[in-house]
Amino acid sequence: WDRGKRKQAELPSRGFGPTVFSSYLASLANFRDTKRSLHAFSNQYGDRRFTFPLLGEWFVMCKSREHAREHSNIAEEVLSMEAAVEKLLQSRYTVGEQFCSETYHIPAIKTSLNINLASKLPEMLDEIARAYDEDVDTCIGDDWTPLWAPGVCTSLIARVSNRVFVGEKLCRNRHYRKLVEGFSDTIIRGGVLHACMPRFFRPFAGRLFRFIFGHHRRMVRLLSAEIVERQNNRATGKVQRNPNDMLEWLIEQPCDGPAHPEHTVESLAMRMLNVNFVALHTTTKTFIHVLYDLAARPEYLPILRDEAQSLLDPSNLASWTKESLARCIKLDSFVKESLRLNGPGPIWMPRLPTAEFRFSDGTVVWPGNLVAIAITAIHEDEVNYAHAKEFDGLRFVKMAGICAQEPDSDVGPLQADPELKWEHRLTGTSPTFLAFGSGRHICPGRFFASLELKSLLAGLILRYDVRMADEGVRPPDRLLGPVSTPAQAKVLFRKRQPKDC
Numbered sequence: 275w276d277r278g279k280r281k282q283a284e285l286p287s288r289g290f291g292p293t294v295f296s297s298y299l300a301s302l303a304n305f306r307d308t309k310r311s312l313h314a315f316s317n318q319y320g321d322r323r324f325t326f327p328l329l330g331e332w333f334v335m336c337k338s339r340e341h342a343r344e345h346s347n348i349a350e351e352v353l354s355m356e357a358a359v360e361k362l363l364q365s366r367y368t369v370g371e372q373f374c375s376e377t378y379h380i381p382a383i384k385t386s387l388n389i390n391l392a393s394k395l396p397e398m399l400d401e402i403a404r405a406y407d408e409d410v411d412t413c414i415g416d417d418w419t420p421l422w423a424p425g426v427c428t429s430l431i432a433r434v435s436n437r438v439f440v441g442e443k444l445c446r447n448r449h450y451r452k453l454v455e456g457f458s459d460t461i462i463r464g465g466v467l468h469a470c471m472p473r474f475f476r477p478f479a480g481r482l483f484r485f486i487f488g489h490h491r492r493m494v495r496l497l498s499a500e501i502v503e504r505q506n507n508r509a510t511g512k513v514q515r516n517p518n519d520m521l522e523w524l525i526e527q528p529c530d531g532p533a534h535p536e537h538t539v540e541s542l543a544m545r546m547l548n549v550n551f552v553a554l555h556t557t558t559k560t561f562i563h564v565l566y567d568l569a570a571r572p573e574y575l576p577i578l579r580d581e582a583q584s585l586l587d588p589s590n591l592a593s594w595t596k597e598s599l600a601r602c603i604k605l606d607s608f609v610k611e612s613l614r615l616n617g618p619g620p621i622w623m624p625r626l627p628t629a630e631f632r633f634s635d636g637t638v639v640w641p642g643n644l645v646a647i648a649i650t651a652i653h654e655d656e657v658n659y660a661h662a663k664e665f666d667g668l669r670f671v672k673m674a675g676i677c678a679q680e681p682d683s684d685v686g687p688l689q690a691d692p693e694l695k696w697e698h699r700l701t702g703t704s705p706t707f708l709a710f711g712s713g714r715h716i717c718p719g720r721f722f723a724s725l726e727l728k729s730l731l732a733g734l735i736l737r738y739d740v741r742m743a744d745e746g747v748r749p750p751d752r753l754l755g756p757v758s759t760p761a762q763a764k765v766l767f768r769k770r771q772p773k774d775c
């Protein structure tokens with residue numbers, strides 16, 4: 275008999291009746307097709323909170339705008355995101371205690387990264403041009419050539435992101451890239467494995483896991499010389515010699531007091547793993563989905579290309595600016611629509627109550643039972659979006675009420691009215707668009723992610739034609755319970771034909 279179920283017994287739940295073990299049957303059935311089961315629950319109980327048994331957990335789910343708003347704004351001390359993530363990923367075992375206990379990468383992203391976006395853009399654009407030259411141009415010609423989309427996208431995102439995180443030398447270092455590219459997937463898989471083990475066995479399994487993969491050990495080895503040199507520069511008043519990048523912004527974060535005047539190499543290496551964890555996985559998956567959406571819908575290529583060409587100089591990436599990319603509203607809408615329909619799964623923004631907690635509608639949640647938002651039920655609800663299940667690359671341009679014609683002045687419509695349209699831009703969030711979360715833990719890296727994704731996509735459509743081998747068919751996502759990942763598929767690339775230039 276499941277204790278979690280008894281505790282939430284007053285909430286509606288669609289299971290197999292009140293018999294012993296029924297919750298386990300429901301849990302297995304929900305695992306088989308999580309998204310569809312969750313949508314059925316949501317349609318039935320959408321305006322109330324309901325329980326959703328899945329893999330031995332009792333998720334208390336919500337879907338309505340009011341519930342989503344309340345969920346997003348409750349204090350970390352009451353409904354904890356960190357505790358929920360730790361429970362789901364078992365990261366204390368797979369990466370180590372320090373991975374979960376320190377969080378100074380968050381202020382570094384929130385402030386330093388965001389303040390420096392415009393000044394770091396030229397380096398990102400330089401890395402994008404080099405990456406396309408070296409990793410794509412060398413593999414393709416004037417004829418259609420199949421390229422492994424997940425491989426290409428993972429490598430591009432890791433390379434360009436790390437140009438901003440650790441600089442030119444390390445972002446091209448083979449060993450460094452191998453470490454950061456595989457890190458998130460290994461940790462997520464390891465987390466699932468650990469969650470299935472008996473609790474008493476996890477510390478031992480974790481030690482073995484960390485010994486085998488050695489993520490932290492390898493990161494310390496790769497970064498230690500660089501960190502020591504930068505700290506020496508600081509100590510000898512030559513701080514201006516240090517590059518302005520994420521590693522430096524982490525070093526600058528305040529320490530715990532006089533006993534620890536500066537962060538240790540071990541601590542900084544762990545933070546850099548954490549930065550890569552939050553930044554690469556999400557952005558890479560998004561880029562793969564965007565590429566599939568574009569390759570399967572070739573009608574968008576000329577539309578996006580015309581816009582990019584009119585606002586960005588195709589032969590001179592160095593001339594692109596944050597403002598000129600912001601004016602690419604169709605590109606912005608296309609990526610946002612892809613994010614709307616292709617999240618990493620139907621259960622979103624999990625929280626773990628630290629004590630018994632009562633929501634404003636009277637629902638009581640118990641410590642140990644996870645609370646989450648049914649994101650796909652919101653993103654695919656006809657009440658929120660017309661023809662919600664269909665992909666419309668220009669949806670958010672239309673929703674913002676902006677004429678889908680070319681902007682006819684230098685100013686462009688978004689710059690003319692940025693406040694009004696914010697909600698419909700890629701980085702905008704609302705109770706009906708939660709891909710970047712909302713409220714207290716809203717994604718602080720979304721401005722960086724948006725700039726990176728739009729620069730990469732603009733670069734791609736100005737250089738290449740893309741299509742699926744099976745014309746017009748988008749490869750289906752791979753589903754495993756609540757986790758959805760993009761298909762492992764090839765996309766056909768060819769250099770852009772001269773008649774299109």
Ligand code: HEM
Binds near residue numbers: 556
């Ligand atoms: C398309 C790419 C991305 C997506 C879809 C995404 C999505 C999200 C979501 C949904 C959350 C909130 C989770 C919750 O409330 O449970 C979040 C939080 C976070 N994201 Fe992102 N993210 C992306 C890219 C990035 C990047 C590039 C960075 C760093 C450079 C980043 C750093 C973070 C951090 C540090 C948090 C935790 C914030 C906090 O606890 O206050 N994200 N992200």
